[in-house]
Amino acid sequence: MNKYCMIVRDLIDYYGLEGLEGETLAYVKEHISACEECRNYIPNNKVKQLMTEDEALNKEDEKLLKKIRRLFYAGCIAVILFITWISVWSILWSR
Numbered sequence: 001m002n003k004y005c006m007i008v009r010d011l012i013d014y015y016g017l018e019g020l021e022g023e024t025l026a027y028v029k030e031h032i033s034a035c036e037e038c039r040n041y042i043p044n045n046k047v048k049q050l051m052t053e054d055e056a057l058n059k060e061d062e063k064l065l066k067k068i069r070r071l072f073y074a075g076c077i078a079v080i081l082f083i084t085w086i087s088v089w090s091i092l093w094s095r
């Protein structure tokens with residue numbers, strides 16, 4: 001247990017997870033997701049509550065990322081097709 005664990009646990013003991021806000025909450029969440037000891041320290045249902053919010057957010061992010069990736073690939077294919085078309089066209093015309 002390092003000093004960050006102690007800070008996080010003090011915060012949770014004193015305020016409860018519900019009482020944390022903004023940057024403090026973000027800090028605690030970040031620490032908990034990285035620190036198994038602190039995850040075990042918090043009652044299970046509370047961890048779940050905290051993490052499901054995060055997971056829901058991550059899933060939204062993933063969806064968005066997939067969309068962006070698909071758009072990116074579609075763009076690449078379009079560019080490649082265009083270049084191929086242009087080069088074929090210019091070869092045909094140079095004869």
Ligand SMILES: [Zn+2]
Binds near residue numbers: 038
């Ligand atoms: Zn910790």
